[in-house]
Amino acid sequence: MRRPNLALLLALSVSFALSAGAGSKAPDVDLRLEDEEAKLELLNERLGLLNDELSQLDSKQTTLLGELHRFDIQIRLANKQLELLALELKRGYREIDENLELIQALEASIAELLPYLKSRSVSLYKQGRLSYLRLLLSVEKPSELTRAYRYVSRLAREDGKKMSRFLDDQKALEDTKARLLKQTAATLLTRKELQAATRTLASRRESRATLLGEIESRREMAGTLVYELERAREQLSALLETLSAGEPMPETATVHIPMRVFQGELGWPLDGKVEGRFGTELHPRFKTVTVRNGIELGAPLGTPVGAVYGGEVAFAAWFEGYGKLLILRHPGNVHSLYGYLDEFTVSPGDWVEQGQPVASVGETGSLAGVRLYFEIRFEGVPVDPETWLDPSRKVALLISDAN
DSSP states (O other): OOOOOHHHHHHHHHHHHHHTOTTOOOOOTTOOHHHHHHHHHHHHHHHHHHHHHHHHHHTSOOOHHHHHHHHHHHHHHHHHHHHHHHHHHHHHHHHHHHHHHHHHHHHHHHHHHHHHHHHHHHHHHHHOTTHHHHHHHTOSSGGGHHHHHHHHHHHHHHHHHHHHHHHHHHHHHHHHHHHHHHHHHHHHHHHHHHHHHHHHHHHHHHHHHHHHHHHHHOHHHHHHHHHHHHHHHHHHHHHHHHHHTSOOOOOOSSOOOOGGGGTTTBOBSSSOEEEEOSEEEEOTTTOOEEEESSEEEEOOTTOEEEOSSOEEEEEEEEETTTEEEEEEEETTTEEEEEEEEEEESSOTTOEEOTTOEEEEEBOTTOSSSSBEEEEEEETTEEEOGGGTBOTTOOBOOOHHHHO
C-alpha cells in the first residue's frame, strides 16, 4: 500500500489557507463542536423551511410580486447554503490542522523511540531468543540472582512498553494520515460547492435585477406592479384591523404610557439615510402614482433593527409587498411596522422593550435593494413616521442602556 505523501498534505493545507483570501483569519480552533453542530442544524432547518416556502409559492398563481417573492426566497436559499458550506469548510480546515498536529506529534514520538528500540533489537539479536535467560545465567554469585531477576524483569517490561507504544503510534500515524487524506478530499469538494453556490447567488440576484429592470422599462408591467402594491396595502390594512380588534395589551406590573405621548421624541429603528419618504411618488417615465405609507431607510445587510417603543410582537412572517414583515402593537392603539427584513430575532407574542433588537435589515420584498421599510399606524391610519421620530435622528436605545 502506497504511503500518503505528508509533504503534499502540508502543501494542500497551506493552499487552503491562502485561497481563503488575503487577510482572512485562520479557522477558529477554539470553536466548540457543540456550537458548530448547533449552527449547522439551525442552517439545515432554515434551508428546509425555505424550500417548503418555495414549494408552496410554486403552487400559487404567478404575479409580479409573487415572482419577486420567488427570487427573494431563492436568494435567501443561496445565502443560507453559502453560510452552511462556509461553516463546513471552516470545520474542514480546523480538522486538517488538528490531524497535521497529531501527525507531527506521533512522528516525534516514534523518532524518540527508534534509537532505543534499535539498540535493544541489536542487543537481543546478538544474544538470541533466550536473551533474558542468558542475562540471568550470567550472574556469578547466587546471592545476586534475585537482584538480577528484578533487573531483567524491569528491562523486559520497559522493552514491552516501548515496543507497544511504538506499534500503537505507528498504527495511529497510519490511521491519521488516511483520515487526513479523506478530510482533504472532502474539504476540496466543499470548496468547489461553495464556489458553485456563490455563482448561483450571483445568478439569482442578476435575474431579480433583470425583472425589476423590465418592470421599470415596460408600461404595462409598471401598471401591474402598482395595482399589486395597492392590493398588498389593502391586505395589510385588513390585517392591522384584525390585530387591533384582538386581545388587549398584556397586563404587567409596569404601567405602559401610550406611545403617542412621545410623538416627535421617539428614537429611530436604526442609523440610516432616508431613501424614501412618506406620501405619493410619481413614476418619472409612465407618470403612474404609487403610495408609500412609511419611509425607507438605507443600511447594510444584517444591520440590527430596534423597536422604537415597547410593545408586543403581533406579527412576524412574510407579507406580500413587504417581504419579511414585523408588526409591533404599542400602548395607545399604535402599531409600528418593519419590512424588507432578513431575519427576525423575536417571535409573535413576545414583549419587547424600546431599543431592543427585533430583526435585521434585508432586501426581501424591496424593489430598490437592501433597506428597511418602517411605518407607523395610529388608530389604524398610516402617519408620517418622521413626525413621530426624534428630528435629531437619535437611535432608539434600550431603557437599561439609556440609564
